[in-house]
Amino acid sequence: MGNHCSVKEVPCFDAAQQPLPQALAVQAEPSGPSDAFGVAEVPSRSLAVEIIGSRPRSDKGEAPEPFGAIRASMADGPDVSRLPDTYFDCEIGECPVLEDESIIQHLRYEFQSGAVYDGDWLNGFRHGMGKQMWPDGTEYVGQWHEGRASGVGCIKHSDGDCYTGQWVNGRAHGLGVYRFQDGAASYEGQFRCDHRDGLGVERWVDGSCYAGGFLQGKKSGFGSNTWPDGTVYYGSWRENSPFGPGEYTLSGGPSFRGQWENSMPHGVGVYQWPDGKTYAGGYHFDKKEGFGILTEADGSVRQGYWANGELVE
Template sequence: HGRGVMRYKDGTMYEGEWDNGIYSGHGKYTTKTAEYVGMWSRGVKAGHGKQMTSDGRLYDGWFEAGKKSGAGTQKNSKTGTSYSGQWKNNLPFGKGIWRWTNGDWMEGTWNSNQASGKGKTLRHFGNGALYEGETQDGKFTGRGKITYKDGGVYRGPCFNGMRHGAGSYKSSDGMLYEGTW
């Protein structure tokens, strides 16, 4: 019981609270490739914590059984991307927003690191276009609406990120095209 420090031969170190010789409570765990500061239970990450890895990822959120689970935000300083939302087993799972450095962002329901579902997914592109609709495996698949920067609007089915099937396109000057893509 109490606080203490353990240094291992490989350079790994734990500094924090202990319970019967096991990491428990608040502590800091450092390896050659990562650092975690947060809560522990029975020797595993559990509760709120921050984890930084040598590849530029910083996660600030909740852990369960040693894995990212619950609400959290992960930013990558090397790529500039970020995800904020729900996690399960170290992957985005549930409602969340993914942002890219070019200004694109995608809001929706995530399943194993991919936007997926019949619920509404919003994808804003840095070029000004906006997609609203269904997704599957991270691609626009199902009914959707694409609003282009110039004001033109496509309504209809999409498949693998492309317009596909019977739909309509209304240009910004009011011209309507109905047909098959």
Template structure:
């Protein structure tokens, strides 16, 4: 969504009771309705949303409530992307983009909580796959898991690694086995890269 501009009202004795004008430019608080039924209600400066307000678009079911800056979603806010309201984002915005820290819930029930950049998962974050019963906690880059850091995929309980899972170390080693209360437990399979194996062998040779 690009910058929202609020058109000046035609010459008339009628205007919304909560609307303010300065030199025929909407200012202060206002409620505005477009021809397609989309609406904005909130603070306005120089004819554009600026401050706190809510926007509902009839064309794509987008509903946003939060902070605005010069006609764009900017600051803290919550957006719903469908009528069922099971697809949403709550967190930081920068010029209409999800950027900073935020929580995203998808229609499938999967959730991501962490850092964002230009609408993509980027930085540190936690992804939970509801149907798979799995969770990944670690680094992300441009929307995908970033393998150059430690990461975990597997089962979890109450936010902790619990059950069967695989832990990938940044150095290339892989731990696969059971977890209990966030700790390794029971039978395991531990794999190391050939480079790491040589490093270990070298250390043991002294």
């Protein structure tokens, strides 16, 4: 992995160690549906985006100000002027000597950094179509505007990770696809300033799949996560965790439909077992709390106020 890059996705944890949801144990008085996860957090298999600063700019010139398109498209987002440099800023300010820089010319040029660019030049900038290879093995092929990737292009990192899609001012911005080198995971959808942001689909080699909203690289908004065994959670997310209204269902097993917080039932909800037994009422971080009604499979009912998962007699 290079020591500086533009868009770079890294797993939050080793995919091989990622836990899958465990079957819920049907007990006489189960504590709640968090047993379905087996861990405190929903196994989300999320991807994170790491933005790493580039090498210092060439002393032969400064990078131009971000052009109008990026300022307009990011007007309601982060302050572009405060974002770190991109991979493409390394060679800004250095260019070959051309007799007439006002017309597009195709030329192969090696920068002082060791990077090699083969493509179009205009007014001292890489501008048009071109291919660049950096000393660490990273390669970008696609469209350029004033020295940075802009338009459509593909970057392949030295470890094999690649991003193909839309670029604005050297950042993945728009629609694109990111794939891991070992095929462990992929993401297809919207990007914003090198982050997954908007609607997208995240797939893992074991068959797990998340489809829904993202915000600055994390699952946020409405989305559905499906595991290989048929287990499904669909509902509201915040920072990679179920948060708000949602439903978790184990294939052939129990389910919970209601409010969530930090990947745990929290608020009002309904827990249902395969044999027909149900609990409808309040939860406080995965334990029955407040008023609730427990209906047994034989139709008998216990209702009242619960505390720490137990009915207060």
